[in-house]
Amino acid sequence: MSEKFKDSVDLMSFLQHNSNENEFFDNTEFPTKKESTNINMNQNSSNTLFSNIHDLNTNPITCFENKDSFNEFELTDDTNNYAQGPIDENERIRRGQGGGNHVGGTSSLSSLSPTTHKSSSSLNSNPLIFTNDNIPVMEESGDKKKAQNRAAQRAFRERKQAKLDSLEHQLKESEANKEALQKEVDTLRKLNQEIHAENRTLLRKHDDNNNNMSNSINYNQNNFAGQYTEDQIIEKNIIHRTREDFYKDLMKQVKVATESNSETIQNKTYEDNDGNIIMTIPATWEYLQKNYGEDIDIIKVLKSLRGKEVCHGAGGAYPKVIIDEAIKRLMDEQ
């Protein structure tokens, strides 16, 4: 009963219902020996009541960590507000509900359970209040403890819920980011493919033209004797100019690449005759650093790669397959 009305301000209604309730309680599982407890009960109830009113209403701020919790009880007075969201204190009172309906039992009874209950006796500073018969009536601080527990649980639940909400939000955001990134990857890949294709086309055309050119040169040669050297010269000039320009461009590229923090991997990465990607050691380093820099010990990988170099003039190179294998091994180890 004290539990039942613990949070209730409605002392009058409690007192009103009292006699009737006693009628009912005749059939409780725990028959008590005598009377006089009625007075005790009332006394207890009011004690409990007041202590709880103090705990939960007059000074709720002490019970709750954040203002929200507090406002919960201050803002709303809608007693019909069952639908969603936290329930305000009035509503909680109105319902007189919750698992804690220890109807007809004082909290001290809990210490009587066959299970080991240390809390009631060990955790309370003033464990028991005695009537003049020296019969333990109730634990004042036991109820205090209960009030604390209630508040703690409430706060905890709120934190938990907030955490859950945040989690959900994070996930949503992460998924959105992922999608955006995936789109970007697709776009970039496509773009890459296009440019690459263009470059390849240029290359192929170049070869064709080369042939064309030599054909045409031959043709010219056939048709115009003596033009050989001139054609050659022109060709050379063109080549030469091309070379220089190329080199200039290359340098420019390198500069841009360096400045923009974009490395010149292509200089160190190539395909062998079978189409396997081969990376020189510097390229390997870059590759590792770029893609796994935070996650693995690059030097370890390089060490594990030692001796697996394929022939390469510049002091060793590794097939990308081998590198990836080594990375996988190392990551599996971790």
Place this chain on the structure above:
Amino acid sequence: MSEKFKDSVDLMSFLQHNSNENEFFDNTEFPTKKESTNINMNQNSSNTLFSNIHDLNTNPITCFENKDSFNEFELTDDTNNYAQGPIDENERIRRGQGGGNHVGGTSSLSSLSPTTHKSSSSLNSNPLIFTNDNIPVMEESGDKKKAQNRAAQRAFRERKQAKLDSLEHQLKESEANKEALQKEVDTLRKLNQEIHAENRTLLRKHDDNNNNMSNSINYNQNNFAGQYTEDQIIEKNIIHRTREDFYKDLMKQVKVATESNSETIQNKTYEDNDGNIIMTIPATWEYLQKNYGEDIDIIKVLKSLRGKEVCHGAGGAYPKVIIDEAIKRLMDEQ
């Protein structure tokens, strides 16, 4: 009390504690009128007990949706397992705990609260069982309902927890994916830049050649009117030829550069504002390899250089002074 031991199989211990408890319950808030309730109580308790044993133990599968819930009670028998994870049924019993400790009160009492309680009376098909005195003893289906509620709540909690776990897992995965995608984006972007630069170089080359060609074409044009279209065709061909040649040259040069291992160093070496030579890590590698490849353990040097990186977007670079110092140290060691 029936609540207290609702889920308990330990009827004996309950009975043993019974008398003592009655002593204590003398001071409950709800003194009952008479005796004979003792028998009733036992009866009730056993009723309750059995119905709950049935609900929760002998036929637990009816209470829980999934096999996991069921196994919970089958797998573990560790009564000391407080630490984490769900508690098996034995543990639950041992504790005899939970909010539902309606000590000393039957569930029917809840309907006596001043708040409107419809459930007990309206939601139960067989609300009350009467003793031969026609005194309501307990609600058989009330307890049934409670058992159902317990099971439902338990299942719900488990689902909720599973959901939360899954959520966390999803988030983790999503984040990992995100990171991978981000890396891919970076890689692709870089690659794109490179290819694009290459493309641009090609195009510029092309334009240059174009100009060259068009000069000569113009010249030709000047000389041979009406050749315009043919010239255009030629121009196109020539342009292509030039491009291709350019590209070949590019490749050649790159190859030379790579083989001779001389060109690419400068790509990664630069001077800082004070004129100090700074080498990126790949540059360092090349530098070491080229100049000391046979004499020292490059990896050792790199290791000794660790942590001495200066700021460099591409993942670290070392002042040449530092590198040389490290080399000297290592050589002195040997």
Place this chain on the structure above:
DNA sequence: GATAGTGACGTCACAGAT
């Protein structure tokens, strides 16, 4: 060593589904 935090649970109210 009192207190807060947390895990587990049971109870109730209520909304829907059946």
Place this chain on the structure above:
DNA sequence: ATCTGTGACGTCACTATC
């Protein structure tokens, strides 16, 4: 009309922390 799912809450046991 009954059952199920869920939100809210309180209680207890235990741990961590100051």
